[in-house]
Each structure stands twice: as C-alpha cells, then as structure tokens.
Amino acid sequence: MPHNPHAPKTRRLAAVLAGAALAVAAVPALALEAFSADYQASYMGMKANGTMTLKPEGNNRWRYTLDVSNALASLRQSTVFQVEGGQWRPLTSKDSSKVLVKSSDKTASYDWNAGVASWTGDVKEDRAGPIKLQAGDMDALLINLALVRDWEAGKPLKYRMVDDGRIKQMHYREAGTEQVTVGGQPREATRLVHDEGDKQTVVWVVEGMPVPARIQQRKDGDDSIDLTVVSVN
Template sequence: MTDRTALRLLPLLLAAAGIASAATPAMKPYSADYDASYMGMHGTGHMTLSQQGGGRWVYSLRIGSSLAQLSQSTVFDVAGGALRPLSGTDSSVLLVKRVTKQASYDWKAGQASWSGDVKPDRAGPIALQAGDVDAMLLNLALPRDVAAGQPLHYRMVDDGRAKTVNCTASGKESLDVGGKPLQATKVSCELGADKQILLWVVDGMPFPARILQRKDGKDDIDLRLGKAA
C-alpha cells in the first residue's frame, strides 16, 4: 500500500530485531490467508514466506478488494541472528490510481534509498544501522521476539525515514483462528502521534494471527488469520 508503515502493513508490521537465534526455531516457508478490511471495504489477504536461494528469503503480502489492490514484498537475509532487509517493493491500485515504490538496502555502503513514486525528500539516502528492519519485517520480528522474551524496541527504516518503534505486550487474549479459539499475546506498537499497530501473536506461528492498523484513532486496516500452512 502507499504507506508501507501501514502493515509492515503496515505496511502492521516490524526494528532493532536483536533476535536470539538459538532461542527461536529456524525459519521455514510458510503461507497464510487472511480476511481483510481496508478503509471499510472487505477483501482477502495472503501472506507468504519463501526461500529465494543464497541465504535470501522473500516475505510478501497481498490484499485485494473490489476497489483496491495492495502488494508489498521484502527480500531479506539473516545476519547475526537479525532479519536484514535487502530490497522491497510496495504497490497499490485504488480505483484507477497506481502507486509503486522500490526500496534498496545497501549494507556495504551502509545506506537505504527509494525510487519510483516517491517524493524527493523521501528518496534518501538514509544511513543504516545494525539491526534495522523495514515495516514488513516487523511482522516477522515480533512473533520471534515475543517467543524469545526479547525487548520489543525497534529501529525501522522505511519509506524514506528512520524511526524508533516501541512495542508493548499487554497479556493474552482469546482469538478465533479458522474457527478455533487460540490464546494470543496482544502487542501494541506506536508509530507516531496518529498511527498505531496492534498485533496478536500465537505461539508457534511465524505470522501474526491478527494485524490491526489504526490511524487518527480509527481502524484503517484489519487482517484476521483464516488459515495457514
């Protein structure tokens, strides 16, 4: 979507992802289908994690409704146990308006830059720091960090900006997943004065079971897990 912070979905979902790899299971290819609500429109969402080769992974999200199509993907690797973005694509089509952005994370040069439909002041470059993630990787980092008992504080480099994202776990809630009630840890992430992402994390699931983005105090995007494989 046009604002990758939305789900990354935000684009939910997520940072200085200091992940203790010994305390978390190895990544495996995974896919999940979601019921989606975007700006009051009902649709479907599909999230996948796949291996690309050479130690690289692709994490992608697609959301579709009768009026809008949103697509986000991040290519990343794992360096020192941390999820490290390498490139990203963000595309949205709303009625007849299409917006596409590309992100490049050059770790040798130590900087990130953006191209496509971006404003000049959002093209970068932005200096990278060890542990930086983009908004999509936040969705992968949080379930791992919650399971490992890691601090939920992140530095997110996304959409031409770097910002600190502080997340807080607020206990367990019962969540319906594919017709089954499951216990999920509710996590709240503040993305600024007017943006908030809420995620529900279920033990053993690499993706959040629910991602809710709120903007200006109102629900903006809501993804609820239907089934996963």
C-alpha cells in the same frame, strides 16, 4: 517454547501488519520455515482478502510478501531479506498500491556493503535517501516476522525501522491477552501495541504460529486496515 510474561509490526503494514531491533540476536529454536497464510481483511472500509507468504530463495535469502485486495483497492508489499550474523537484513523491497485509478509503486534498496538505503519510483525527492544503515535495521514489513520471533523469545520489542525514506524508532508493548479463532480452533493471543501520535498498530501473536494472528492499523480511532488469519500452511 514457553513465553516469559515479564519480558518487555499507514501505510506500510507492518508496522503490521502493522509495525526492529537496535540489535537482534538469532534464536536458533525459531528457525525460519516457509509458510502461506490466508487472511480475512478490511481495507479502505471494505471487506478484502489477504495472503502472507514466506519463501526461500537460496543463499540464506527469503522473500516475504503481503497481498491485500478488494474491489476498491489493492496493496502488495514484498521484501527480500538475508539472514546474516543472526540478523535479518532487508536487501530489496517493493511497495505497490492502487485505489480506484490512483496507483503508487516504490522500490527500496538496502546496500549493506555501502551501508545505505535508497528509494526509487513514486517517491518525493526528500524521501529518496540515501539513509545510513545501522546493524539491526529492518523495513516495516519485516518487523511483522521479527515481532513473532522476539515475543516468543522474550526479547525487547524495540526496533529501528528504515522504510519509505524515513527512520522510526518503534516500541511494542504487551497489552493483555484474548481468544482468537484459527482454523476453527480457539487460541490465546497476546496483543502487542505500538502508539505513534494519532496512529496505532496492534498485532496479535499466538505461541507457535509463525505469523501474526491479527494485524490492525488505526488512525484517529478508525481502522485503516484489519487482517485476521484464517489458516496457515
């Protein structure tokens, strides 16, 4: 699908990964398909391995997972979402991390019938919710997929992220192109950038690739996580 050059994903990657649309329309030509992607990563200042997968679970439900680990730390994020009325609705998400002996586990529930999201596990009282949901809301991880979809379709890269007990308005801007290597082959990638105070998330997208080619999260000018795709199956 040709890309429109004039058209307008921390903590949780995503916003990777790292980081939904105020109202996201369906793009039939970009139907969801299962995939598994391997990444080379830098996490907590050390080399790491990363994987990103998308698997169907029936009833228009999908499970999207990101795993990053090295000898120092591990990060696992997983979101189950449903395709409903042309939108990708998160239903549940889990976020677990471990750095040396310190660990954290959180679970989010998105109740679209009640119209609220809430969090349990290692969360502060003021981050437990409930938070009122709006059509188009997504969690941080799911925005990774939405970025690829919306960029390919030439849609605005504007999102309302409901994640970790907070609401954030996110806007990615195009910041030029550069060459990346995927499976030993050079590919042209477009840089999508989201700035938030001293934090910045940069996502590289390649036409026809269902996942970001690279995701970088920075704080105070230093990388906190950097994922570069090696292969996609």
